[in-house]
């Protein structure tokens with residue numbers, strides 16, 4: 001079960017009424033952009049967030065995997081290739097769309113560096129179908145739930161037009177709840193496996209301070225979950241074992257390790273704080289050869305020099 005974000009624009013209503021998404025196989029130059037080719041990854045049961053003009057307006061569940069199909073007949077007949085990729089979906093439209101810009105402070109930290117659906121200014125990117133990792137999916141589901149599921153107060157229980165309208169939208173509630181629980185489970189199982197496999201590589205203790213109390217230890221990703229592929233997310237070599245404090249320093253880029261395992265400390269941390277934070281400039285940890293690519297990625301992309 002995977003999640004995706006589709007950028008639909010003016011085709012949204014047509015696609016919604018047909019219960020599909022569709023994109024040509026190739027552009028005018030004969031190439032397949034990554035966000036078009038990604039259609040082939042969609043499997044039955046996957047969930048898709050629908051983005052239209054600044055808003056997430058619907059969530060859908062794939063009724064089958066991606067198939068090859070010609071362009072569905074619509075009024076928009078002008079342009080190019082009609083051979084394409086199609087997925088049948090059950091759409092669940094939101095009564096209250098999630099305006100991405102309004103919540104961008106919560107969304108931005110979860111965006112991957114590569115294949116992000118949104119630009120740094122919160123505008124949607126130009127492509128079609130983007131991956132949506134579990135942490136981002138959970139955030140979007142939370143925002144959708146906050147806006148669209150509310151406790152009905154006593155006064156509102158009286159029969160009213162408003163109430164009828166809400167009842168009609170009730171298919172959304174089980175879909176959101178079910179999807180969120182599935183995504184949470186996938187995320188939790190992945191994190192548990194990562195931790196279980198990583199712990200023994202570091203003798204069950206923080207590589208910097210030696211803390212070994214399991215409750216204080218974190219399997220700390222080097223290449224973050226949001227930027228990793230599915231296999232990188234659970235690769236025990238994609239990270240180190242750190243206590244909660246050192247984990248926070250590492251995740252926020254205040255410290256990094258290079259390919260030789262040498263500790264690098266951000267200039268944003270003043271030298272007077274080194275002792276308090278339990279970090280020493282000349283520290284070198286013993287890393288595995290398979291760690292190298294990951295710690296170097298972290299140092300290049302997350303570390304705040």
Ligand SMILES: [Zn+2]
Pocket residue numbers: 206207208209210211242243244245246278
């Ligand atoms: Zn530590």
